[in-house]
Amino acid sequence: MQKIILYAAVMLCALVTKMYGQDTFEERAKSISITIQQITQEEKEALKNEVEDINKLLESGVINSEKADAEKLKAAEKRAANIEKRVAVEEAKLSQLVKEQVDGKIASSDSSKLKDKNFTFKWEWHNKDCKVRYEKRTTTQFVFAFGLNNLVTDGDFSSLEDSNHRVWGSHFYEWGFTNNTRIFKNDNLLHIKYGLSLMYNNLRPTDNRYFVKNGNQTELQEFGLDLRESRFRNVHLVLPLHLEFDFTPKIVDNEGTAKFRSHKSVRLGIGGYAGFNVKTKQILKYKEDDVRVKVKEKGDFNTSDFIYGLSTYIGYRDTSLYLKYDLNPLFKNNAIDQNNISLGLRFDFN
The missing domain is CATH 2.40.128 (Lipocalin)
Known part of the structure; x- marks a missing residue:
């Protein structure tokens, strides 16, 4: 349900931007999108490093394969929770931005100032991409x-x-x-x-x-x-x-x-x-x-x-x-x- 609401909000943002050509809205929306991408990238990189450390412990014989699998799963769950928590903050900002746009609180600018009149805001849901599921082959x-x-x-x-x-x-x-x-x-x-x-x-x-x-x-x-x-x-x-x-x-x-x-x-x-x-x-x-x-x-x-x-x-x-x-x-x-x-x-x- 949360994803549906966000998707609807983003589509509304794109429609309003296209109709009124508000650079300020566009910049703020893009900023939120970039921040979300940075969050997911940071957590994915952190998870990658943690998995590499676990593999080193496994190769050196400090832990066995079962312990390694458990630690990898634990790290994946931790990073997924971090993404969910950090992205929730940006989701709140996005919701507030949409509300301000609809209420007309964001200053409008001439549509001729838009660099791209066909601008559409693309939302990518990265959270699920970072949930590592370890499958035993x-x-x-x-x-x-x-x-x-x-x-x-x-x-x-x-x-x-x-x-x-x-x-x-x-x-x-x-x-x-x-x-x-x-x-x-x-x-x-x-x-x-x-x-x-x-x-x-x-x-x-x-x-x-x-x-x-x-x-x-x-x-x-x-x-x-x-x-x-x-x-x-x-x-x-x-x-x-x-x-x-x-x-x-x-x-x-x-x-x-x-x-x-x-x-x-x-x-x-x-x-x-x-x-x-x-x-x-x-x-x-x-x-x-x-x-x-x-x-x-x-x-x-x-x-x-x-x-x-x-x-x-x-x-x-x-x-x-x-x-x-x-x-x-x-x-x-x-x-x-x-x-x-x-x-x-x-x-x-x-």
């Missing part, structure tokens, strides 16, 4: 995923139909942290997602079998007793990297400022991961002479030291369907290559 998520795990033999995915490992008994788990960075400043579609994760891949052989290392070969053999549990686990520390398509629409506030969010709509990620093996372990549980026995075997089992693969996910908001496939074989020297494949659910919690 990078957000952090906690990632947790789980699902089914198995092996593809010699690149033939049909081998999963007759797998040597229990379909519903073999699982994978993954947890870690990722950073999600919007690539373009004014577009929300493309993001780069990168971070650090621990992957747990578990295999449970069928037909009472377990993994045995014979030289540089690792193979499945039948166990002499009835196995209650046969589980083969690999743990990897990896660096995942995805190009994420986030279809979350932007929000435009009342001032026309665009705000971007993530993980609020459909998302699609395409990428991969690379890392190294942290631990390989086999757990066997069985009974011998009515005694329950649990054996934990730790070793390399000829497993690959490094891991790399492809992964993708598609979902809505925090939840996605997740697929990953190791490009390196599980056992590095076996005559037949077997590659780990996992399918499950993934959660990215902001």
Whole structure:
């Protein structure tokens, strides 16, 4: 409402000036306009200097990024309040000038003295320009995923139909942290997602079998007793990297400022991961002479030291369907290559 009143007042000023050609009014109106511009420029320059000082503290490690963001927001709010307070004084002067002009208290001059008979007074509302809105282009998520795990033999995915490992008994788990960075400043579609994760891949052989290392070969053999549990686990520390398509629409506030969010709509990620093996372990549980026995075997089992693969996910908001496939074989020297494949659910919690 205040802006509407001011705009109407300015238009009235321009009309009166054009009709009566009062140089005194023109000079005073221009003076107020220049003062307002100076106020906004001074406050914007002061804010710029304060932000630079905060960035220096951040770079030197005196404060962290969260503290820096809070200080920037605080400085922006302070400068916006200063502008509003100082401009209010000039607005009062403008209102009084208009009133005096309408009442005829300002001396008139001959219209021929006007340097520009088509003079119009232009009011620019600078206050909103100085309200700095800090938008985080990078957000952090906690990632947790789980699902089914198995092996593809010699690149033939049909081998999963007759797998040597229990379909519903073999699982994978993954947890870690990722950073999600919007690539373009004014577009929300493309993001780069990168971070650090621990992957747990578990295999449970069928037909009472377990993994045995014979030289540089690792193979499945039948166990002499009835196995209650046969589980083969690999743990990897990896660096995942995805190009994420986030279809979350932007929000435009009342001032026309665009705000971007993530993980609020459909998302699609395409990428991969690379890392190294942290631990390989086999757990066997069985009974011998009515005694329950649990054996934990730790070793390399000829497993690959490094891991790399492809992964993708598609979902809505925090939840996605997740697929990953190791490009390196599980056992590095076996005559037949077997590659780990996992399918499950993934959660990215902001």
